[in-house]
Amino acid sequence: MPIPADWPTSEAEALAEQERLRALVEPYGPGPAEGDLVAGVDVAYDDERDLVVAAAVLLDHTTLRVVEEATAVGRIAFPYIPGLLAFRELPAVLDALAALTRTPDLVVCDGYGLAHPRRLGLASHLGVLTGLRTYGVAKTPFTFTSTAPGSERGSWAPLMDVPAGEGGEPGPGEGRAEEVVGRAVRTRTGVKPVFVSVGHRIGLDEATASTLHLARDYRQPETTRRADSLCRRALTDLQRASA
DNA sequence: GCGACAG
DNA sequence: ATCTTGTCGC
Numbered sequence: 001m002p003i004p005a006d007w008p009t010s011e012a013e014a015l016a017e018q019e020r021l022r023a024l025v026e027p028y029g030p031g032p033a034e035g036d037l038v039a040g041v042d043v044a045y046d047d048e049r050d051l052v053v054a055a056a057v058l059l060d061h062t063t064l065r066v067v068e069e070a071t072a073v074g075r076i077a078f079p080y081i082p083g084l085l086a087f088r089e090l091p092a093v094l095d096a097l098a099a100l101t102r103t104p105d106l107v108v109c110d111g112y113g114l115a116h117p118r119r120l121g122l123a124s125h126l127g128v129l130t131g132l133r134t135y136g137v138a139k140t141p142f143t144f145t146s147t148a149p150g151s152e153r154g155s156w157a158p159l160m161d162v163p164a165g166e167g168g169e170p171g172p173g174e175g176r177a178e179e180v181v182g183r184a185v186r187t188r189t190g191v192k193p194v195f196v197s198v199g200h201r202i203g204l205d206e207a208t209a210s211t212l213h214l215a216r217d218y219r220q221p222e223t224t225r226r227a228d229s230l231c232r233r234a235l236t237d238l239q240r241a242s243a
Numbered sequence: 244g245c246g247a248c249a250g
Numbered sequence: 251a252t253c254t255t256g257t258c259g260c
Contacts, residue, residue, distance in 0.1 A: 042250090043251085044251075044252095045251055045252080046252095047251085047252080080249095080251075081248095082247080082248040082249065082250090083248080083249085085249055085250055086249095088250080088251095089250070109249095110250070111249045111250060112249055115249085116249085121249070122249075122250085136249085138249050138250090139249080139250090140248090140249070140250095141249095142247095142248065142249050143247075143248060143249090195249090
């Protein structure tokens with residue numbers, strides 16, 4: 001599928017679109033239920049040929065069994081600009097999700113949701129566009145900060161957005177308060193944490209519990225691992241086919 | 244202006 | 251994201 005005709009073309013348009021969508025995010029809701037289908041999505045790029053391959057892998061959230069897989073190929077829709085990642089990745093991701101024969105009850109993204117400069121990371125953006133329940137799991141702190149969670153699997157610490165220029169005590173009426181935007185979660189004992197944030201229609205406690213369930217054997221959720229390997233394999237296959 | 248910066 | 255070998259450890 002081609003990139004949507006109304007997809008933002010400039011940074012200014014993208015910022016305006018985020019401003020419009022941010023009001024529609026619902027940062028609360030239940031976690032997955034017994035037998036729910038969870039989708040993992042991820043993308044791989046070939047900047048040389050301006051190609052992007054997205055993968056969507058459906059798992060049974062309870063058993064972690066793979067139920068279905070789908071991929072989609074497209075043109076890169078937007079340059080990589082921190083804070084505007086969704087505009088680069090989502091067109092292909094939407095196509096991959098559409099290629100599934102079943103609708104996921106939850107989508108786990110590789111990146112952030114509410115933990116975003118304007119509170120609309122790709123997970124939240126995807127949730128608002130599709131109405132699906134979503135959350136994000138990122139591998140690095142981006143611009144946020146947290147204290148180190150305990151070293152045991154299951155430990156976590158709040159992920160904070162610290163307003164710029166806040167060194168001392170912000171007197172009454174001065175500055176903006178620090179805001180909890182997610183959690184640094186230790187999914188494996190002794191291994192660096194991942195960063196969980198709400199996307200849409202799910203709460204932070206629920207997203208954290210789901211992450212720990214999906215990341216029982218590895219640092220990253222099984223959904224992300226499966227989607228990551230699938231899209232890279234698909235990209236490699238595609239590259240070798242055209243050569 | 245400069246540096247930092249999800250993937 | 252992607253470019254890239256071997257190596258230490260469970």
